Amino acid sequence: MKTPHFYAVIIGSEILNARRDDKHFLFVRDALRRRSHTLFASFIIKDDTSLIHNTFKMIKNDPDAVMFSFGGIGSTPDDLTRQIAADIFRDGELIPHEKFSGDIIERFADAAYPHRIHMAELPKNAELLHNSINNMSGFYLDDRYFFMPGFPEMSHPMVEEALERFYPNAPELHRQTLIAQTSENTLIDVMVKLDKDVDFSSLPMINNGNPLVEISVASLDEELCSSSFQLFINALEEKSINYQITANNKK
Numbered sequence: 001m002k003t004p005h006f007y008a009v010i011i012g013s014e015i016l017n018a019r020r021d022d023k024h025f026l027f028v029r030d031a032l033r034r035r036s037h038t039l040f041a042s043f044i045i046k047d048d049t050s051l052i053h054n055t056f057k058m059i060k061n062d063p064d065a066v067m068f069s070f071g072g073i074g075s076t077p078d079d080l081t082r083q084i085a086a087d088i089f090r091d092g093e094l095i096p097h098e099k100f101s102g103d104i105i106e107r108f109a110d111a112a113y114p115h116r117i118h119m120a121e122l123p124k125n126a127e128l129l130h131n132s133i134n135n136m137s138g139f140y141l142d143d144r145y146f147f148m149p150g151f152p153e154m155s156h157p158m159v160e161e162a163l164e165r166f167y168p169n170a171p172e173l174h175r176q177t178l179i180a181q182t183s184e185n186t187l188i189d190v191m192v193k194l195d196k197d198v199d200f201s202s203l204p205m206i207n208n209g210n211p212l213v214e215i216s217v218a219s220l221d222e223e224l225c226s227s228s229f230q231l232f233i234n235a236l237e238e239k240s241i242n243y244q245i246t247a248n249n250k251k
Contacts, residue, residue, distance in 0.1 A: 004144075004167060005040035005064045006032055009055055011071035011081060012150055013046040023152040024070050031159055036170035040065075047071075047078050056088040059145075066167065068159055071150035073138065075118045081147055086123035089141050094121035100128060103135050129158040173199075175218035176229040177247035180236050183211040190235045197221070198228045216247070 008028045014020045022044060029039050045051050052072070059065045072081030086094050100120035104112045122139050129138035129146065131154050138148040138158045146162045148155035180187070184202045194200050199218040204211065215232050219225040236243045 003064060003170075004037065004066045005062055006037060007040055007059050007062075007065055007067045008042040009052075009059070009067060009069040010042070010044045011047060011052060011069065012044070013048075015044055016046050024068075024155070027152065027156050028068055028159060031156075031163060035163060035168060036173060037163075037167065047080060049080055049084065052080055052084045053088065056084060060088055066144045067146065068162070069145070069147045070155055071148075073119065073147055073149060075115045082119075082122060085141065085145070085147055089145055090123040090125075093124060095124055096120050097122045097126060097128070097139075100137050100139075103137065107135060129161055132157050171220050173218050173220060174222040174225040175216060175247060176225060176245070177214065177216040178229075178232065178243050178245045179205075179212055179214050180232075180241055180243040181210065181212060182236070182239075182241045184213040186239065186241065187213065187215065187232060187235060190231050193231065194228055195219075195224060198224060200228075214246075 203214040
């Protein structure tokens with residue numbers, strides 16, 4: 001993949017019904033930013049078989065997808081993620097993972113049966129993510145689909161492990177930003193001319209009742225970033241609109 005599309009899938013009815021607060025979105029966003037990556041999309045969804053199935057299927061259909069899925073890999077009846085991951089990313093079969101099975105038996109002995117041992121039933125060719133809290137692993141498929149517990153203390157180190165191993169740093173991104181004393185409507189003619197490889201955003205604001213717009217352009221190509229940014233400057237100066245450059249950097 002040229003540029004990974006990072007997805008966060010946060011599974012938990014308890015978040016949506018306000019019994020717990022989400023702890024994952026900000027963590028994943030910031031872990032990616034430290035490596036010059038950005039989130040492509042984030043979803044908080046309930047423990048619903050069809051919804052999880054459709055969400056995973058949509059992500060699988062993106063050839064550049066990298067997914068971090070939180071929750072639903074335990075052994076209780078509402079833990080749906082392992083089976084759905086097998087259905088979407090493999091052939092539907094869950095296979096006991098030898099090492100994980102051994103870890104469960106080592107930790108719980110006879111109490112590993114009849115329920116806990118099912119946590120080691122994983123999709124074919126699954127690899128383990130280390131759980132530094134209790135050694136009850138997460139898992140991943142194809143070096144790009146990562147499945148972790150809902151507990152932040154367990155899952156967040158797994159995110160760091162996955163990023164360090166497979167996606168440590170993004171290519172250098174060049175970004176330039178300005179704030180202009182006008183509405184974004186003034187600059188639409190420039191926006192539609194931008195190259196498709198330019199990452200562009202227009203954020204309207206209000207200051208004391210007056211419209212402002214923040215324009216930001218970014219690209220892996222430094223020259224393309226600069227020339228695209230200059231199009232906005234030229235348009236603003238042609239119309240005698242005041243502006244201030246607020247960022248001219250690489251990140």
